Amino acid sequence: DIQMTQSPSSMSVSLGDTVTIICRASQDVGLYVNWFQQKPGKSPRRMIYHTTNLADGVPSRFSGSRSGSDYSLTISSLESEDVADYYCLQYDEYPPTFGSGTKLEIK
Amino acid sequence: EIQLQESGPGLVKPSQSLSLTCSVTGYTITSGSDWSWIRKFPGNKMEWMGYISNSGDTDYNPSLEIRISITRDTSKNQFFLQLNSVTAEDTATYYCARNYFDYWGQGVMVTVSS
Numbered sequence: 001d002i003q004m005t006q007s008p009s010s011m012s013v014s015l016g017d018t019v020t021i022i023c024r025a026s027q028d029v030g031l032y033v034n035w036f037q038q039k040p041g042k043s044p045r046r047m048i049y050h051t052t053n054l055a056d057g058v059p060s061r062f063s064g065s066r067s068g069s070d071y072s073l074t075i076s077s078l079e080s081e082d083v084a085d086y087y088c089l090q091y092d093e094y095p096p097t098f099g100s101g102t103k104l105e106i107k
Numbered sequence: 108e109i110q111l112q113e114s115g116p117g118l119v120k121p122s123q124s125l126s127l128t129c130s131v132t133g134y135t136i137t138s139g140s141d142w143s144w145i146r147k148f149p150g151n152k153m154e155w156m157g158y159i160s161n162s163g164d165t166d167y168n169p170s171l172e173i174r175i176s177i178t179r180d181t182s183k184n185q186f187f188l189q190l191n192s193v194t195a196e197d198t199a200t201y202y203c204a205r206n207y208f209d210y211w212g213q214g215v216m217v218t219v220s221s
Contacts, residue, residue: 001169034208043202043211044153055209087153089208095168098153 002026004088006099012107013083019075023088023099028069032092035064035073039084047086048073080106109133111203111212119197119219125190129203129212130183137161137181141206144177144188146199147214154199158206159186193219 003026013019023033031051036044046055048064051071061076075082083106088099115127129142136142143158157167159177167175171190179186190197198219204211 036208043214044208045211046207046209049207049209085151091208094166095170096155098155101151101153 001095002029002090002093002097004090004097004099006088006102008102009100010103010105012105013078014107015078015080017078019078019082019104021073021086021088021102023071023090025069025071025090027093029090029092031066032090033064033066033071034089034091035062036087036089037082037084038087044087078104109205109210111205111210113201113203113212113215115201115215115217117216117218119193119217120221121194121219122192125188125193125197125201125217125219127188127201127203127215127217128185129187130185132184134205136179136184136186142179142186143204143206143208145202145204145211147202148199156188156190195219 005024007022033051035048037047038044047058047062051066052064063074065072083104086102110132112130113127119125139161141158141160144156147153157175157177159165159179165177174191176189200214200216202211202214
């Protein structure tokens with residue numbers, strides 16, 4: 001299976017910060033990476049699909065990018081509603097595999 | 108709007124089978140999308156379990172292949188998960204989702220315990 005190594009596992013952040021979360025793929029997954037946000041008691045919400053595409057209704061402060069085998073989710077000007085867990089997912093090769101998650105907390 | 112909802116028992120005994128239903132509204136499951144089951148363990152690891160295609164084909168995570176079955180009832184617009192010979196390690200929140208991962212159910216927590 002393809003491993004998606006996600007970092008950091010947690011981040012202590014301030015409102016207004018720019019936050020970057022990274023997933024490193026163990027082999028080439030092309031652009032087949034999604035990012036999800038999950039809040040307690042809720043189901044995952046797709047934020048970014050196909051590495052760079054903003055999902056419907058997602059604020060423009062969210063963005064996705066790729067550099068080699070590293071895939072990034074960036075949140076500019078963090079707002080309180082962005083405090084959540086975030087996961088990457090590769091779906092280039094079956095089985096799809098998730099990163100281990102990043103928990104954002106407010107300082 | 109597409110909506111998915113999981114249902115099934117929240118407690119299953121070890122060695123028994125876990126059976127869940129995903130009811131889909133707002134979209135016909137034979138229309139063109141595929142449909143997955145995904146679970147999230149305590150400790151937050153997430154695992155894709157398998158899918159059933161719009162034509163009824165299935166594909167499973169090799170880690171579960173000998174224990175899992177995904178089926179559907181097109182007349183009810185539902186698809187199902189069966190996981191056999193469960194252990195405490197199958198305790199998780201189970202989600203159904205469209206295979207683009209854009210629509211998810213709210214999740215059902217299943218505990219395996221005697």
